[in-house]
């Protein structure tokens with residue numbers, strides 16, 4: 001990726017950021033919350049760079065709800081969503097909600113060590129009486145609120161298609177400064193298309209050296225280009241990954257990702 005390729009996206013300049021493979025940590029919480037538990041680590045600094053961009057989008061473009069997605073399963077969406085939300089929450093003034101909207105393979109609650117005793121997003125999608133207050137859990141010791149997905153008995157598509165999801169996101173907009181949505185993979189299942197309708201921006205995670213180009217191209221053809229705020233190379237341990245590099249064009253209908261790949 002050439003550092004010269006800087007162009008304007010509809011909401012400003014898009015970004016490409018690389019994240020090194022996570023280091024092994026003593027326990028699960030440490031491993032996933034480097035942004036809080038190891039705030040001086042190189043990994044935490046990378047997420048802080050991402051945070052800085054999101055804060056800028058918030059200020060300049062009023063971006064408040066950010067969906068984290070990827071083309072395929074296992075690319076690193078949840079890892080990125082947790083660490084980005086935790087990084088944003090390092091500002092004590094920021095009210096940050098991390099919401100697990102992956103109803104097919106929910107993992108946020110498990111990864112942050114919540115026991116699932118509170119009401120979940122699924123509970124609220126099937127029953128109209130619940131408010132965010134009934135569901136959201138504060139991560140102990142941290143300034144981070146978490147909404148767990150829960151177990152979907154119904155088809156997830158029907159649940160997400162209802163107007164209830166938008167109502168809940170709108171309620172979250174009134175209560176929080178930043179809402180980070182962890183989502184299912186974009187290509188194999190349709191859920192992401194519904195979820196991103198409620199988001200102001202979409203962050204696309206790629207597993208470095210693993211996500212196929214075709215899958216990325218397909219995902220990008222399905223996501224509203226005006227909403228894409230950046231790409232994250234997760235697990236990139238190349239020498240150039242120690243710093244931010246590159247920007248990209250997101251001016252539809254130009255197939256801007258081809259430029260990205262041609263120069264990589």
Ligand SMILES: Nc1ncnc2c1ncn2[C@@H]1O[C@H](COP(=O)(O)OP(=O)(O)OP(=O)(O)O)[C@@H](O)[C@H]1O
Nearest residue numbers: 020021022072073074075076077078079105234235
């Ligand atoms: N940068 C990384 N370094 C090392 N391991 C990672 C990294 N990112 C993710 N992993 C590991 O890869 C696996 C998948 O990561 P994660 O759950 O974040 O992906 P996902 O895209 O959310 O997956 P799914 O599509 O199943 O929801 C997990 O076991 C996670 O611990």
Ligand SMILES: [Mg+2]
Nearest residue numbers: 077078102107
């Ligand atoms: Mg996940």
